[in-house]
Amino acid sequence: MSGITRRDVTRLGLGACLGAAATSLTGCGALAGLGGPQADRDLPRIIGDGSTSYTGAQPHQPPSPSPLDPGQDPPQFVVFSWDGAGELGKGLFPRFLELARAHDAHMTFFLSGLYLLPEDKKRLYRPPGNPVGASDIGYLTDAHIKETLKYVREAWLDGHEIGTHFNGHFCAGPGSVAHWSPAEWHSEIEQARSFVKSWRTHTGWHDHPALPFDYDRELVGGRTPCLLGQRNLLPAARGLGWRYDASSPGGVQRWPRRRGGIWDLPLQGIPFPGHRFEVLSMDYNMLANQSGNSTRAPSYHHADWRLQATESYLAGFRRAYETNRAPLFIGNHFEEWNGGIYMDAAEEALRRIALWQDVRLVSFRQLVDWLDAQDPAVLTKLRSLQVGERPQGGWSAFLRTGT
Structure with a gap:
């Protein structure tokens, strides 16, 4: 075949x-x-060297979205997303695929292009502002590349989105993504796409199964390393026909808007139990506020921190659900930091969120499909609601005919 x-x-x-x-x-x-x-x-139609293939419309997609009826409650969208999306032999990628199947959930997997490039081919990577072959996240072993390919294939067939986390993850120094120009971002994106589209050539695994999608069609958004560099990324992304970017730091729980013609879907500040300040809706930011930058803090903290992270996600969910219904964005990494407590928190939060009515657990791509189907006047009205603000008179009055 x-x-x-x-x-x-x-x-x-x-x-x-x-x-x-x-x-x-x-x-x-x-x-x-x-x-x-x-x-x-x-x-299916094989593309290029057979690394990818066009197999038709993606399976397991929700029905085509339609505009809200006058006075209709908006759904509560929740997007779980994964930066890097490499399987490192810990079973985390398949764990969350199984969780999604159990709860009819879709997610976005931001695949790092370098995770499909063998280290002995690293000189094919020319990162802007950095030495040839450099990477701050390293390269995967052959065994882990094969596992990543397996689960990326499964994820797409299950209806999940495959976005990009770019390549070398440069967050500091003069070569940081924070300093890249639009042209340099364009180069980084094209290299990420090429590593996905040419992994057979780079690995020599010509009998290994093709990915079942055309990445040029599928790639419509990403998240930058450390949430840096969005201002210069956007012109490059717009030129490539992207529909959204998920790189803004410190967003608030309000309905999204476009920046430069692209939907801006930021990680958000959410309540952090036991504190007066809010925490960014991502596992790493939970960790930073609990154990500094330590990923191996003393285990006697783990149970309390796991509960705090879980309750933080749920507090952000409830605040949106009970008030302005702004989409909630949660970011994660396939890491076992502090005994895997952030994986446990994400799983528990998803299980509990899935029990609520009118909740849609979607990918970023599915969310922007819905946003693009709405009456612009309705979206403007939704964006007028502040964080934690309920619609005056209820949804039936707030979104009545003539909004």
Whole structure:
């Protein structure tokens, strides 16, 4: 099947292609009898060196969004997202894929392009403002690249979004992403895409299954390292047709707006139990406020910190749900910092949030699909609500006809 696995074929409804007659991709498409124009019947279509493939519309997507009816309550959107999205043999990527399946949730995985580039090919990476092959997050082993490919494939087939976390994760010094120009961001993005689109050439694993998506079509947003450099990223992202960016630091829980024609979807300040200040809605920021920068703090703190992180996410959720219904954005890393308590907190928060009515656990891409389908006047009205502000007279009055 030219690198399309039996599992992928089955899940895409191409089971008839598994017989002896399925000797080519074109033959597979014909045997499957897929509807639509001829171009869509001849699926899957291998792209480039076979690292990626076009397999049609992404499975497990919600129905096409429609505008809110006059007076209708807006849904409570919650986006869980993952920076880097590499599987390092700890089982965290598959753990959260299983969690999402159990709760009909979708997420965004911001894949670092370097996680698909072997270290012996690192000189192919030319990071702006840094030496050739440099990376502040290192490179994965061959075994971990294979695991990452496996779970990225599964994630897309489950309906999750594959965004980008770019490549070398440079947060400090003169070569920091904070100082990159739009042209340098464009170079970084194109390199990230090339590492995803050419992993077969770079690894030599020509019998390994293709990714089931066209990354040029799929990549519509990302999050920068350390939430730095958005101002100069936006012109490059706009030129590439991106629809959103999730790199703003310190956003507030209000309905999003566009910046430079692109939806600005920031991590947000949320209540932090036991403190008067708010914490950014990301695992690392919980850690920074609990143990400084220590990822191996004494274990006797872990139970209290796990509960505090969980309750912080839930407090941010409840504040939005009970007032302005602004989307909640939660960021994570596949890391076992402080005994894995932030993974536990994210899991528990998702399980409990999923129990509430009118909640939609979505990817960033699915959220902007919904935003783009709304009446601009309704979005303007929603954006008028401040953090923790309830709609005057309830939603039926606030979003009545003639808003």
